[in-house]
Amino acid sequence: MxxxxxxxxxxxxxxxxxxxxLVLAANAVVAVALNADSLPGLSALSDSLVRESxxxxxxxxxxxxxxxxxxxxxxxxxQSEQWxxxxxxxAEFTIKNHIYNGYWGLAVVGGSLNDKLELTGESGQPxxxxxxxxxxxxxxxxxxxxPMTQHFKLRPYLSLSVxxxxxxxxxxxxLTTAPSGNAETTAVFNTSAQMLSTTGSxxxxxxxxxxxxxxxxxxxxxxxxxxxxSEDNPVLExxxxxxxxxxxxxxxxxxxxxxxxxxxRWQVYANHINFLSQDNLSLGYTGLFEFxxxxxxxxxIKPLDWFGWQMLGLKAGVIxxxxxEGYFMGLTAR
Amino acid sequence: MKLRILMFICSSILLYxxxxxxxxxxxxxxxxxxxxPIVKANGEEVEPLYKLDIESGKNTLVIVYNTxxxxxxxxxxxxxxxxxxxxxxxxxxxxxxxxxxxxRTNSLWASxxxxxxxxxxxxxxxxxxxxxxSST
Numbered sequence: 001m002x003x004x005x006x007x008x009x010x011x012x013x014x015x016x017x018x019x020x021x022l023v024l025a026a027n028a029v030v031a032v033a034l035n036a037d038s039l040p041g042l043s044a045l046s047d048s049l050v051r052e053s054x055x056x057x058x059x060x061x062x063x064x065x066x067x068x069x070x071x072x073x074x075x076x077x078x079q080s081e082q083w084x085x086x087x088x089x090x091a092e093f094t095i096k097n098h099i100y101n102g103y104w105g106l107a108v109v110g111g112s113l114n115d116k117l118e119l120t121g122e123s124g125q126p127x128x129x130x131x132x133x134x135x136x137x138x139x140x141x142x143x144x145x146x147p148m149t150q151h152f153k154l155r156p157y158l159s160l161s162v163x164x165x166x167x168x169x170x171x172x173x174x175l176t177t178a179p180s181g182n183a184e185t186t187a188v189f190n191t192s193a194q195m196l197s198t199t200g201s202x203x204x205x206x207x208x209x210x211x212x213x214x215x216x217x218x219x220x221x222x223x224x225x226x227x228x229x230s231e232d233n234p235v236l237e238x239x240x241x242x243x244x245x246x247x248x249x250x251x252x253x254x255x256x257x258x259x260x261x262x263x264x265r266w267q268v269y270a271n272h273i274n275f276l277s278q279d280n281l282s283l284g285y286t287g288l289f290e291f292x293x294x295x296x297x298x299x300x301i302k303p304l305d306w307f308g309w310q311m312l313g314l315k316a317g318v319i320x321x322x323x324x325e326g327y328f329m330g331l332t333a334r
Numbered sequence: 335m336k337l338r339i340l341m342f343i344c345s346s347i348l349l350y351x352x353x354x355x356x357x358x359x360x361x362x363x364x365x366x367x368x369x370x371p372i373v374k375a376n377g378e379e380v381e382p383l384y385k386l387d388i389e390s391g392k393n394t395l396v397i398v399y400n401t402x403x404x405x406x407x408x409x410x411x412x413x414x415x416x417x418x419x420x421x422x423x424x425x426x427x428x429x430x431x432x433x434x435x436x437x438r439t440n441s442l443w444a445s446x447x448x449x450x451x452x453x454x455x456x457x458x459x460x461x462x463x464x465x466x467x468s469s470t
Contacts, residue, residue, distance in 0.1 A: 094424075096369075096384055097382075099400045147400075147402065148403055149401050150404070261447075300449070301443045301444065301445050301446070302353075305353040305354075305443070
């Protein structure tokens with residue numbers, strides 16, 4: 001437990017300047033770790049939950065298959081704002097003399113979370129916790145694609161990602177004593193962690209044409225192993241297994257619009273993402289529904305003469321779930 | 335030192351990556367490349383090929399799109415222009431394969447133009463499967 005690293009009670013008993021710093025640090029670590037032993041009455045927020053919330057934030061931002069989003073969570077005691085965005089590309093490539101194809105992808109992903117919680121301290125006093133997390137991640141994927149029929153294929157692949165997580169935690173309401181003897185109620189602590197994630201994924205993809213219109217249905221399962229390292233927060237020296245399920249559908253059709261001789265297609269889509277292993281306390285949600293519309297331009301180029309880049313699209317959608325509202329608006333490429 | 339190595343690697347990739355148009359066999363010839371094997375050219379069966387020099391004018395090729403349950407024998411018929419590159423690939427269109435005219439745009443990318451569907455695709459079961467033949 002964190003108390004073995006930060007002797008809170010001794011520091012309070014001997015309020016020297018050094019010990020005052022320790023108190024601040026200890027309180028800040030409490031803010032990061034929300035150690036139940038340090039703050040009786042906060043047993044719902046254990047070290048493990050704090051670890052999970054950090055890892056879940058990274059997973060809900062950087063997992064393969066996720067697109068950009070801006071989310072707002074409001075469930076009374078918790079208000080949070082989260083966004084994620086990615087710049088990347090994934091494509092299949094032919095392996096001659098074999099039925100299966102290769103699959104690769106590269107992406108840079110970024111995201112941020114501002115999580116505000118209202119809690120109750122050991123003596124019944126209200127505590128406000130304000131956590132800001134920022135993550136930047138680089139992800140590479142490689143795998144195979146097995147066409148079972150013209151309409152259905154299975155695609156297992158492996159992704160490796162490296163993430164840098166920066167966290168600023170502010171706790172308001174913990175009473176501490178400053179060297180001057182004044183009571184302090186606010187503490188701020190900055191920590192960082194690096195996370196190495198290995199994700200095994202299986203995609204099941206179905207598509208069928210109805211005249212000039214196309215229906216696409218897919219299911220994506222991701223099993224994620226995360227190894228986290230932190231020099232300044234022992235709570236985040238950890239590892240975890242998580243899994244995510246995505247169900248996606250899209251219906252598209254032709255338009256009469258062209259740009260540079262290339263046609264545009266309209267699309268509507270509906271997706272569901274379920275972070276299967278995620279605790280609702282961690283980020284305030286475990287699943288999301290997304291509905292939207294968009295336009296895709298069939299640019300059909302072959303960068304470096306290596307791989308096909310068929311579509312450049314504009315998409316806008318709304319995201320919803322219990323206590324969650326959000327939206328997505330941006331560019332897509334495939 | 336690391337920066338130099340990185341610059342060297344990036345420069346090498348860029349040089350290697352330059353898009354180059356393939357050469358032609360001679361006057362009056364076009365070139366086709368396919369991500370899937372060409373098994374019949376102008377009525378004659380050929381060893382599975384992924385590149386082929388073709389004479390300009392009317393051409394008919396049969397190219398196989400393989401899946402684990404079926405093979406799709408797609409027959410393309412079109413009038414090839416001399417000194418032109420064609421490319422057949424899977425673009426998940428209504429037919430399994432699509433024929434494009436391939437044009438070098440610049441050293442960084444090529445364009446796939448004038449998509450053309452096959453005249454027909456005959457679906458045949460792979461060995462061990464019992465599905466009936468049919469066209470798509």
